[in-house]
Amino acid sequence: MAVIELEQVNKTYSGKNGAVQALKEVSLSVEEGEIFGVIGLSGAGKSTLVRCINLLERPESGHIRVEGKELSSLSGKELRLERQNIAMIFQKFNLLMQRNVLDNVCFPLEIAGVRKKEARKQALEYLRTVGLEDKAKAYPVQLSGGQQQRVAIARALASHPRIILCDEATSALDPQTTRTILELLRKVNREYHISIVIITHEMRVITEICDRVAVLHHGRVAEAGPVQEVFKNPKSKAARQLLLLKETEELEEELTDNDEEDSEESSYSDENEHIDELENKTTPYSVSETGKNSRVVSEDKGHTAILTAEKRKNLHVVRGGAHAVG
């Protein structure tokens, strides 16, 4: 059964600089108990999408059904009740800084009218689930980013949700901490049978824990399906671009590791000269520069390569990061 269904959802923001259509005819469904990923580049409409799921943002047209209920038809009180089933986790953790860890986790229980002693008992249990029972008396500033996100997950659990929406929940964390938080989310998904929607711009997050994925591109769902299928045989240009970015990132990591082992001065300045020569020539290639290394991504051949002499011809150089040329 679908726990979340979006049908032909359109959302437009009107601002000083005119209207921005953030979501265009978006349709997708999240099955009960699954971990569903939504991936896209910055500005693709991911946060708008996630805020539409609990109607924090109201679309101008389309249907949003959560556990079969059409959200727009609910009264204010009914909507508030329905929202209690949906917890959110954010990139910046959003903890109450004046409260200690235990009191942060108690917060949703207090709002739900649970007595203090019982709330503390439950909160401690959730802290145990996330491996932080020894930090109950600490304040958020005394914790690392990964630990703060664990508190946020414990707090989310305390509201007994059936759905957790994560908006870039690991984007502020290093790769190792990201992995531990993703493992925790998977545990939460399995042990509490909570459906999870993960919004991210990072492919590794999708491939690591998501069952299915939707690729969002300029407000539209470019394609959707099981993670393995979508990224093994991407049909949309948007999915291919994301795949290329992932390959580039992986190669960056690999080569950065190698560079660290190899203390010899690299030919970076040499490479740089060549990059300068190449600017303004356009073909479906992109070059990323991170640290000392330059990479070439060929969109045609779908592979990533280190900058080599013969491939330096006819390249379009994009500076300051990995960009696939559209």
Ligand SMILES: Nc1ncnc2c1ncn2[C@@H]1O[C@H](COP(=O)(O)OP(=O)(O)OP(=O)(O)O)[C@@H](O)[C@H]1O
């Ligand atoms: N409150 C707002 N008012 C006007 N425009 C907005 C508002 N929120 C988002 N937008 C615009 O809607 C589009 C989608 O924004 P959104 O924040 O959903 O993207 P995103 O995919 O979450 O990006 P990021 O990865 O950078 O967080 C962007 O063009 C953005 O500028």
Ligand SMILES: [Mg+2]
């Ligand atoms: Mg966002």
